[in-house]
Amino acid sequence: MRLGYPCINRSIGCTANSTFRLASYSKQNLLAKVENNLNCLMKILEYNVKNGLFFFRISSDLVPFASHPICKVDWSKHFEKKFKAIGSFIMKNRIRISMHPDQFVLINSPRRIIVQRSIKELEYHCKVLDAMELDSTAKVQIHIGGVYNDKEKAIDRFITEYESLPTSIKKRLVIENDHISYGLKDCLVIHKRIKIPVIFDTFHHKCLNNGESINAAIKMAKKTWSKKDGILMIDYSSQKPKAKKGTHAEHINIKHFKKFIEETKNFDFDLMLEIKDKERSALKAIRVLKEIRKYNRLLF
DNA sequence: AGTTGTCAAGCTAGT
């Protein structure tokens, strides 16, 4: 098992998701931001390795406006060396990488323009991972999308669109159960038809499920990952107390986390902690893992 | 220096 957190590190005073307004777009602005973001990404990854965190989600804002028509800069070429250096650091340290495009990415929308924009955005995410020369275990995760008052048709559209995507996207794309529309069962039905791996989100599953236990759910999700995809990725969070259902917790709930780890000790997977305070909770989680699982990434 | 309205993009549920 590798453990990690998404996108932002609050300890090192440097972020890899710095952006700017579309109105102030210029080639110079873009290059300056990307350079800053890549440098910070490297620092974050170094911090993570030092602290035993070997799973990281790279921010979608790494290259601002990359999929926007305004962007004409060949950023992957311009920063070729930096991307490769980051990639080789990732591979050398066997860090698992994911990316999670925004909520606007919907390949099952009935509106063609939204699907087209979404594909551009997926191309961008895959291009980042390709520029780092990462293999197909580095994943880009999305939800199925909207329901549009007809779930069956919406699922059919998802499948049709998926099938016509370029291989460069297909080899990285995975789907994740959400907390209001498409549960694990829906994801598994889709997997059966197109073999796309399913990321299991424990918190979403708690909000929306068909009565599957955590163990049964993980067992089913795990089967959707083949060798070229790497081991199962799981997103973990817990409910923020007293907040609206579906709101992610600010801090890790150690009791809840211990219970989850105890329950799932017979499975190996990479675990993403979707907790607002980021590496702070992740470091606490590592301590729990060391206690319970004898966490040692070298075993895997 | 600190505060606050605003920012490319969509959808759903709750109020």
Add this chain to the structure above:
DNA sequence: ACTAGCTTGACAACT
């Protein structure tokens, strides 16, 4: 009709 929430607040103009 409007807003919060979503994988993640940060930017930029103002006081």
